[in-house]
Amino acid sequence: VKRALVTGATGFIGRHAQAALRERGYDVVGVGSADADLLQPAGARELVDRVQPTHLLHLAWYAEPGLFWTSQENVRWLEASFRLLHAFQGERAVVAGTSAEYDWSAPSPLVEGVTPDRPANLYGAAKLSLSQVAGHIEDAPWSFASGRVFFVYGPHEDPRRLVPQVARKLLAGERAAVSEGTQVRDFMHAADAAGALCALLDSGDVTGPVNIASGEPVPVRDVVGIVAEEAGAPERVDYGALPTRPGDPQELVPSVARLRDEVGFQPRYGLRDGLRDAVEFWRGEPLSPA
């Protein structure tokens, strides 16, 4: 029997992982921070001893918006992740990586193993370290892959991020100020991101980094436009009212060839369906200060 341990199972992506794994025939044990304190020296060992997983999907990490890029919590989570992998004696381990492991000044598409890695901040450096170190452990019982997550949206997203901000302003009858939004990015629904990571977990012969993305890159203003249409207020968006972030690359588009061809994953949500789902979620949430 295949038994998957999912860390970060209550998180934005992780909340979709348990259903995706059960669909694939796994027994699943999902843990959040209330269930296991992986930052404690013995936390990982105790958890693994208790669950006895054959598969490990490690999504837990420090994720406080605005702070996670530079916080030293990244180092604590890196150490905790090493302890977790050290304790894990199953056959397959997958961790959540990030687009921030790449050199963002490299030309798109960003291709695993071809585009240079060059993280610009501590979050990217810590995630890259985890992926590189775990990927080079030759005498481990497990095969290892890292899912490099790009831009994810969906229900329960942190309200300080783009899609919730625009959706909530418009649903509240206010105007939404955004940048010109000409930058091209790849947006994926959180359920699809989870589905892709679970498919990767289920593909034991696929190793190394694999981009987790929809394969449907769009200018950010198109995302805002769809959100505004779904919120019924396309005329209340002020494009160009906010400055473009300096240094932001014009294009940040991943190759999805590995995910599509080696893992065999196809997203369920198109961009419009996915954003509609997100807007509907925010329609049901009261607008509190972000």
Added chain:
Amino acid sequence: VKRALVTGATGFIGRHAQAALRERGYDVVGVGSADADLLQPAGARELVDRVQPTHLLHLAWYAEPGLFWTSQENVRWLEASFRLLHAFQGERAVVAGTSAEYDWSAPSPLVEGVTPDRPANLYGAAKLSLSQVAGHIEDAPWSFASGRVFFVYGPHEDPRRLVPQVARKLLAGERAAVSEGTQVRDFMHAADAAGALCALLDSGDVTGPVNIASGEPVPVRDVVGIVAEEAGAPERVDYGALPTRPGDPQELVPSVARLRDEVGFQPRYGLRDGLRDAVEFWRGEPLSPA
């Protein structure tokens, strides 16, 4: 007063570090594995509390020849190094990195921050992780640099490595079998490598990776040739008797611009003087089985 803590102070490079730092006016506390067990969870904290250093030169690592490239001890030392840096509250930290952090298939010269990083084994991945993660910690009290060490020779080198092998065979009256040795490398005397790392420690405004090398690249057969001359037996070397290691890059030559111009370091040993020193050391050592 400047007080330097040197880990790995009894090692091949570290044994030269204390004198180099005293020359620069530091109080120095050097520790080897007998003095402090950094692999214990509380080892780093206890050591730092005891020594109260303003400067940290962290050279200790797992270094067993033949095993260190792939051993999971690299992960243990990476974790220990994070704990050490976390405990350290001084102004300047320097760690020993490695040429193996670079993509060895990239064209020479290998330039810090320009040549892509792409370690091919766990040792390189762990050292790169340490350098990347520590280099991205923005709220630390210390400035950080990593000295990327290339090829080092000298007294006390492990007898299984090239220079000792050739020197000891020839000094014992035997023949020495080597490869064609056309590969071009940069060899540095261990005292100079230590001197360069100490100069980097003393250059608090130099951050990130800095190549530690002589700036005097040569074909490996020239190194063998000088060793043979200094051992008085140039006719007893069999070039080409051993195969060249497959995948070994023809040229692996670091830029030393940062070390020379930003750190201001110049090696004391030329290649012949340095190799003579090594051969004289081995002349004084009995030949035991390697």
